[in-house]
Amino acid sequence: MKVVKFGGSSLASGEQFEKVARIVTGDPERRVVVVSAPGKRFEDDIKTTDLLITLANTIIAGDAYTEAFEDVLERFTAIVTYLGLDEAVLSDIRTKLTERIETYKHDEDRLMDALKSSGENENAKVMAAYLTKLGTKASYVSPDEAGMLVTDEPGNARILPEAYDHLYRLREREEVLVIPGFFGYSKENNIVTFPRGGSDITGSIVAAGLQASLYENFTDVDSVYSVNPNLVENPHEMKEITYREMRELAYSGFGVFHDEALLPVVEKKVPVCIKNTNHPEAPGTMIVDNRVPDKMPVLGIASDKGFLSINLTKYLMNRQVGFGRRLLEILETEGISFEHTPSGIDNMSVILREHQVQNGKEERILSRIRQELDVVDVSIERNLALVMVVGEGMARTVGVASKATAALGDAGVNIKMINQGSSETSMMFGVDDRDANLAVKSLYHAFFPND
Amino acid sequence: MKVVKFGGSSLASGEQFEKVARIVTGDPERRVVVVSAPGKRFEDDIKTTDLLITLANTIIAGDAYTEAFEDVLERFTAIVTYLGLDEAVLSDIRTKLTERIETYKHDEDRLMDALKSSGENENAKVMAAYLTKLGTKASYVSPDEAGMLVTDEPGNARILPEAYDHLYRLREREEVLVIPGFFGYSKENNIVTFPRGGSDITGSIVAAGLQASLYENFTDVDSVYSVNPNLVENPHEMKEITYREMRELAYSGFGVFHDEALLPVVEKKVPVCIKNTNHPEAPGTMIVDNRVPDKMPVLGIASDKGFLSINLTKYLMNRQVGFGRRLLEILETEGISFEHTPSGIDNMSVILREHQVQNGKEERILSRIRQELDVVDVSIERNLALVMVVGEGMARTVGVASKATAALGDAGVNIKMINQGSSETSMMFGVDDRDANLAVKSLYHAFFPND
Known part of the structure; x- marks a missing residue:
């Protein structure tokens, strides 16, 4: 059984719904569908979720919200009309939204969570209705019904362990199940949204709970690229990537997959396939526990900006047992x-x-370090970017560091820091913010000479 | 005023004493002399300190110790006889040693410290007597008289801050002062030896206390070399090296100077000169606070073996505030x-x-890490060597990392780890023990192509 998740751009319009339905019905193994809210149809479009946030904020501010309300409805109207679904689907959405506003209007946080998640919730109903209309037996399953139990902090839901057992029971259902992403229900029966990577988290949890054979994550790219496609033309497409590699890359600004979203499938070792809704025949990129080694030592290169370095100097520091621990403790107490x-x-x-x-x-941190650690020489260096070179094959290949540093040197990038741990799955370079893109490009060309 | 320290090989024989006397009397600024015990005269010779340790152990074991006692005396007899000094010098040594044995024979630790330090102590008296004979006004000054106050733990003396003030008063003395290295006196009036780098520590403390203009450390090499001369023929000789550079190199097995010994002069910013007793006209190597930048990015290369790496893997580790601190805390509580x-x-x-x-x-450590940090994947990797590439110029030079990693790659050395901090004075490579010498040699040839 496969769990299939569709992102916002895959569900932005009636045309996109048609593609999604073809994908779902094209494989009888695709038994559970997790949906996002309708996303952008064009560059300057506004995502339904953002329209819903505006609606919530308007209500919270006490302003007239009819216009904001209709903006949301309009998105669903366009889809429902295009698909030729029953009018009742639309009036249900209107009723449900009104109901939620009435229920939560005196509790800002809950109102925000209830409205913010309505895009996914209503979209799931539309999808179930559409599949049914096409003759596929399908049901909308609310996270409540699915047993998607989460913690109760608004906007910061964490899944509770028992949720996985509840979800497993959905295996008994015979029809295609459509589950909205982005939120769960707390034991107090509140709607609570996930912090980041919303629908990806739901998909990952559902796939893990159902012990799916595959978690297909449909988005708008053919595959995961080895480098940011805004920096390099026609970048290398990955066939396979391990969880570890994905995580190292996701960390450093790779947009495709939020790293926390991967955790449930990593733990249950459910393989993931990133595919393109607009081009489903492309094989996509598999994210797996272990991959077949290939000749390429490096699989991906990414960078992230906005780091700083606290630099300390103290003579004979390494002889002082407890020095490092006390330094980290200062940071920890500062959160x-x-x-x-x-x-x-x-x-x-x-x-x-x-x-x-x-x-x-x-x-405060600097003065604590000076006083508590008796360090005279401590300073902060800002505008650091971290550049990651990632690949399981690096451990088996002599000369990766050499190639990487040569590429950076030739490009005139000053390496401020190098950190290569014993895992040897990644190598990190600290460079100036301004050099980050140049660093990524020069590393890419060094390790992917044929692309 | 200069403080001059002579190592064991510089004082191993009467001939060496003559050289030392010429050096001391050759510059009126050389007002304080710190001496080691007589060292090896030839490859298979035994250092006087080792003879004294044998003597102490023989006494502790309750065995007859006449032979061990005479072995020590013999070393001094050879020197005193060669120099034509008064017989009284020798009988004083005999009396003093006998006295110490009688005083401490029921306290193993104190006996060890009292005998172990006698080599330096008696040698200082011999040197003072010899300088006097040559017509130079000179006095033996015991660490007690000098106010060299230390903590009371046998074999692990630490200097007490007030010692520096006491030592400063020696500036008023007009004659040449000869002070034995390696030990001080505790407030309880016990003889206590320094842990390691014994006489170097004394010299450094005395130079710092006297606020000397220079601390000359005489040994048996013309200068500090950029690489272990056992690995490379005619290695580069350093003219100048900063405290920081020296410390990084001393740490990684550079034998010339024990790193803890440097601390007192570093704090008081007293420059150090490493010179050769057997070739005093050579300029030696200056160890200074800041040096004039030259064109060479790298000044020295060293390695040290016998490291291990504890490797942990845990998904989303970096999101867990306090993880690193708790890991270091486990190590700290294990000392x-x-x-x-x-x-x-x-x-x-x-x-x-x-x-x-x-x-x-x-x-125990592994199981604590597994339990307390909930880490499944933790392992230990042994037989690691750390190779340090050191130079203040590295911060100003693009391409150092590239050159270093290329050299290692070309030599077929697998780099297990790279660590380059923000200080940029050094770069560390973790390699297999077996590759350490090859790594050092290949790095040396890359950075010192003309030597």
């Missing part, structure tokens, strides 16, 4: 998570995301 | 200090010196 801690003999750096150090936190 | 912590996204390694993890500690 800061760090990425890397490269070190020399008498110096240590902590790399972290810049946005964590704001509103005077910087000065 | 283990670590060297580096390279990391990927979901993995982290801790590099430490192998000798710290023995007698079942390994299994």
Whole structure:
């Protein structure tokens, strides 16, 4: 049994619904469909979810919201009309939205979650109605019915372990099930949305819970590329990528898949296939636990900006048992998570995301380090970008570091930091923000000379 | 005023004493002399300190120790006789040794410290007597008289801050002062030896306390070499090296100077000159706070073996605030200090010196990591060598990493780890123990093509 998830652009219009229905009905194994809200139909279009957020904010501000309400309805009207579905589908959407507004209008957080998630919820109903109309036995299954139990913090749902057992029971259902992404229900029976990568998380949880043979994630690209296609023309298309590689790349700004969304399928070892709704015959990219080694040591290159480095120098630092722990403890009590801690003999750096150090936190951290660790020489270096070179094959290949550093050197990129751990699945370079794109391009051309 | 320190090989024989005296009297600024015990005269010779340790162990074992005692005396007899000094010098040594044995024979630790340090102590008296005989006004100054106050743990003396003030008062003395290295006196009036790099530490403390204009450290090489001369013929001789560079190299097995010994002069910014007793006209190597930049990005290359890496993998590790701190805390409570912590996204390694993890500690640490950090995938990799490429010029030069990794790649060395911190004074490569020498040689030839 396969779980199929469709993103916003795959469900943006009636035409897209037709493609999705063809995909779903084209394989009897595709038994569970997870849907996003209708996305953008064109460059400057507004996503339904954003229209819903505007609606919620208008209500919260106490302003007249008829226009915002109709903007949402219009998106569904276009789809329902195009597909020739029963008028009742539309009036149900209108009723449901009105109901939610009435129920939650005095609780801002809950109202936001209830409306924000309505795009997925109503879209699932439309999809179920459409499949039914086409003669496929299909049902909308609400996350409540599915047993998608989550924690109760608005906008920050975490799945509860028992949800997986509930979901497993859906295997008994014989019709195609359409489940809205992006939210679950708490034990207090509240609608609670996931923090990020919303519908991807739902799809991943459902696939894990159902112990699916495959989790197909349909989006608008033929495959995952080895490098950001905005930087390089016709970049290499990946056939297979391991969870580990995907995670290293997702971390460093690869947009295709949010890394936290992968966790449920990683744990249950459900393979994932990234496919294109607009070109379903393309094989897509498989995300797997282990892949067949190929000749390419490097599979992907990515970068992310907005890091800073706290640099400390203290003579004989490495002789002081507990020094590193105390440094990390200061950061921990300030609620800061760090990425890397490269070190020399008498110096240590902590790399972290810049946005964590704001509103005077910087000065407090520096002064705590000076006082509590008795470090005279401590400074902050901003505008760091991290460039990741990722590939399981790197461990088996001599000379990867050499090729990478030569490419950066030839491009005139100053390497501020190198971090290669014992895992050898990735190599990280710290460079100036301004050099990030140049670094990625030069590394790509070094490792993918034929693309 | 200069403080001059002579190592064991510089004081191994009467001939060496003559050279030392010429050096001391050749510059009126050389006002304080710190001496080691007589060292080896030839390859298979035994150092006086080792003879003294044997003597102490013989006494502790309750065995007859006349022979061991005479072995020590013989070394001094040879020197005193060669120099034509008064017989009283020798009988004083005999009396003093006998006295120490009588005083401490019921306290093993104190006996060891008292005898172990006698080589330096008696040698200082011999040197003072010889300088006096040559017509130079000179006095033996015991560490007690000098105010060299240390902590009271046998074999592990740490200097107390007030010692520096006491030492400063020696500036008022007009004659040449000869101070034995390797030990101080505790407030309880015990003789306590320094842990490692013994006489170098004394010299460094004395130079710092006296605020000397220069600390000359006489040994048996013309200069500090950029690479281990056992690996490369006629290696590059350093003219100048910064404290930082010296420390990075000393750490990774450079024998010339023990890194802890440098601390006092680093703090007081007293420049150090490494010179050759057997070739004093050679300029030597200056160790300074800042050096004039030259064209060479790299100044030295060194390696050290006997490291291991604890490798952890945990999905979404970097999202978990406090993870790194808790890992280091486990090591800290086990009394283990670590060297580096390279990391990927979901993995982290801790590099430490192998000798710290023995007698079942390994299994305990692994099981604590598994349990307390909920990490499934943790392993230990042994037989790691760290290779350091060091130079202040590296920060100003693009392409150092590239050159280094190319050299290693061409030599077929598999790079297991790279760690380059924000200080950019050094770059560290983790390689297999067996590849360490090859790595050092190939790096040396890449960065010193003309030597």
